[in-house]
Amino acid sequence: MSDKPLLTFRFRLRHTDFEAALAHDMRLADITALFGHSGSGKTTVLRVLAGLESRAEGLVTFDGEIWQSESPDRKFVPPHARAVGYVFQDARLFPHLDVAGNLAFAEARSRNRRALSDLDTVIARFDLEPLLQRRPDKLSGGEQQRVAIARALLARPRLLLLDEPLSALDTPRKAEILPYIARLPAQFGVPVIYVTHSVDEVAYLADEMIVLSKGRKVADGPVGETLARLDLGPATGRFEAGVVLEASVVCHDREYRLTTLDLGGAPIEVPLIESQPGQRVRLRLRARDVTLATKRPEALSARNILEGRIVEIAEEAETTYAETLVQIPGGLIRARLTRRSVADLALAPGTTVYALIKSISLVGGITAAR
Amino acid sequence: MPDLGPVTITLALAGITTLLLILVGTPLAWWLAHTRSRAKPVIEAITALPLVLPPTVLGFYLLILFSPNAPLGGMWVSVTGSTLAFSFAGLVVASMLYSLPFMVQPLQTAFEAIGREPLEAAATLGASPRDAFFSVATPMALRGFLTASVLTFAHTVGEFGVVLMVGGNIPGRTKVISIAVYEHVETLNYAEAHLLSGGLLVFSFVVLVAVYALNRKAPLNVG
Numbered sequence: 001m002s003d004k005p006l007l008t009f010r011f012r013l014r015h016t017d018f019e020a021a022l023a024h025d026m027r028l029a030d031i032t033a034l035f036g037h038s039g040s041g042k043t044t045v046l047r048v049l050a051g052l053e054s055r056a057e058g059l060v061t062f063d064g065e066i067w068q069s070e071s072p073d074r075k076f077v078p079p080h081a082r083a084v085g086y087v088f089q090d091a092r093l094f095p096h097l098d099v100a101g102n103l104a105f106a107e108a109r110s111r112n113r114r115a116l117s118d119l120d121t122v123i124a125r126f127d128l129e130p131l132l133q134r135r136p137d138k139l140s141g142g143e144q145q146r147v148a149i150a151r152a153l154l155a156r157p158r159l160l161l162l163d164e165p166l167s168a169l170d171t172p173r174k175a176e177i178l179p180y181i182a183r184l185p186a187q188f189g190v191p192v193i194y195v196t197h198s199v200d201e202v203a204y205l206a207d208e209m210i211v212l213s214k215g216r217k218v219a220d221g222p223v224g225e226t227l228a229r230l231d232l233g234p235a236t237g238r239f240e241a242g243v244v245l246e247a248s249v250v251c252h253d254r255e256y257r258l259t260t261l262d263l264g265g266a267p268i269e270v271p272l273i274e275s276q277p278g279q280r281v282r283l284r285l286r287a288r289d290v291t292l293a294t295k296r297p298e299a300l301s302a303r304n305i306l307e308g309r310i311v312e313i314a315e316e317a318e319t320t321y322a323e324t325l326v327q328i329p330g331g332l333i334r335a336r337l338t339r340r341s342v343a344d345l346a347l348a349p350g351t352t353v354y355a356l357i358k359s360i361s362l363v364g365g366i367t368a369a370r
Numbered sequence: 371m372p373d374l375g376p377v378t379i380t381l382a383l384a385g386i387t388t389l390l391l392i393l394v395g396t397p398l399a400w401w402l403a404h405t406r407s408r409a410k411p412v413i414e415a416i417t418a419l420p421l422v423l424p425p426t427v428l429g430f431y432l433l434i435l436f437s438p439n440a441p442l443g444g445m446w447v448s449v450t451g452s453t454l455a456f457s458f459a460g461l462v463v464a465s466m467l468y469s470l471p472f473m474v475q476p477l478q479t480a481f482e483a484i485g486r487e488p489l490e491a492a493a494t495l496g497a498s499p500r501d502a503f504f505s506v507a508t509p510m511a512l513r514g515f516l517t518a519s520v521l522t523f524a525h526t527v528g529e530f531g532v533v534l535m536v537g538g539n540i541p542g543r544t545k546v547i548s549i550a551v552y553e554h555v556e557t558l559n560y561a562e563a564h565l566l567s568g569g570l571l572v573f574s575f576v577v578l579v580a581v582y583a584l585n586r587k588a589p590l591n592v593g
Contacts, residue, residue: 079493086494096509109496155495
């Protein structure tokens with residue numbers, strides 16, 4: 001996208017058992033993740049942006065347009081006039097129309113004629129041709145979400161909001177839909193705000209993220225930096241905590257089926273991936289998959305050992321664990337250790353350590369595709 | 371040859387009442403299904419009153435309302451030159467009130483079953499509330515409309531007390547089937563009474579079977 005639109009929101013909304021007070025300005029990245037546990041207010045933010053919460057008090061502006069403002073000159077642009085696309089958790093296809101009818105509904109009401117999404121392109125990009133004559137109740141969950149995303153695009157939104165579109169799907173179905181979502185900004189020129197509680201999905205899709213907790217914003221920034229912050233433990237989830245790093249493909253070893261990647265100058269090996277040398281890939285390293293040693297270990301089965309320096313240690317009082325942040329040549333990684341290990345090894349910021357990486361997951365597959 | 375006047379009048383009355391009640395009852399049912407107003411239980415109670423009031427009570431108040439001295443009756447006289455009481459128009463007004471719950475309640479249930487979700491989806495696709503009502507809510511509630519219309523029609527065909535109070539039994543104008551049956555029995559004309567009663571019985575049974583069959587069938591496929 002050439003010029004990234006500016007989005008500003010500042011609002012307060014009170015329900016009987018929930019209160020959200022959130023403010024944020026941003027140049028919209030291709031995909032921005034709104035991340036947090038259930039009840040953190042993620043969906044509320046999307047609903048306010050879309051104009052579905054008429055009781056929210058505050059200000060919403062998008063690309064110079066005022067969508068909502070406070071008194072005295074209180075303004076509230078209704079959802080149908082906001083040029084926002086919304087994909088709901090439960091798809092919400094119209095049951096009285098078949099897939100073609102659902103798509104035509106959106107096409108007939110489309111608001112932004114300059115957009116790149118015409119009916120044929122969208123049908124082709126989302127592989128919907130075989131589904132066109134089917135009723136929504138005859139579609140699988142994954143197919144329903146594909147249709148829902150395509151339908152939202154056909155209304156030609158200038159901002160696309162996705163509310164946990166994968167939460168009802170099993171892992172293989174998720175993997176099937178994620179690439180469609182990752183390609184949205186490049187193919188259709190529309191910025192995406194993606195709500196999720198899955199670190200995997202954030203790592204796969206997003207460039208920027210906003211972390212919410214209990215109706216408040218607790219952090220925001222580029223995905224790599226934000227996931228590396230140790231102080232966000234409760235909000236980002238300890239078990240799934242980890243970082244996202246970018247590496248490039250160096251070469252393949254077809255016999256042992258390994259691919260060597262260059263991570264900031266250090267070689268690391270991952271199971272063979274089909275790719276060309278030089279391609280960029282995104283890696284996710286979970287804190288629980290990283291072990292630290294103070295001497296370079298030898299005679300180990302683990303193949304990826306990276307030398308680094310401890311930057312920060314966050315001991316979690318009342319628990320067994322400590323989170324450690326280690327600077328390696330390719331960025332920052334997190335390791336989850338016991339507090340006892342920290343004491344026994346006399347680990348402190350500045351200590352040189354060797355990080356043993358038990359497993360690396362490749363996320364976003366080939367980021368060069370985006 | 372039996373007198374077909376009451377049959378024609380009954381069918382015309384039920385048909386016109388049903389059509390007008392679709393126009394009046396739909397917005398009311400829509401409002402009841404979506405409002406957060408504190409007045410909702412009061413309006414719901416008023417809508418349900420014709421179910422519990424004796425038709426004579428309803429008829430009595432209508433008669434007072436229809437009187438040329440009352441605002442409604444007076445206005446009617448000044449606009450049309452005739453009184454509402456003992457006229458076909460008066461019967462229509464009375465039937466609309468009497469059958470109101472039979473239109474509003476099934477519609478309200480149907481609108482509530484649809485919920486806000488599809489309407490929100492329609493709004494984010496660029497449909498105005500009015501557009502969403504006609505393009506999403508109405509087709510989705512089609513079965514509710516059918517049920518409500520059939521029940522309203524049948525209930526209007528079966529009314530007696532209210533008609534007797536406000537319409538009398540003017541042959542060719544306000545004498546409906548139920549009144550005709552009553553008269554035939556009073557005058558011991560059992561053959562005519564049998565004919566009309568039997569017809570009404572069969573009609574009502576067929577209608578109810580249709581409604582129940584409609585309610586258990588798979589969702590209506592339209593559009």
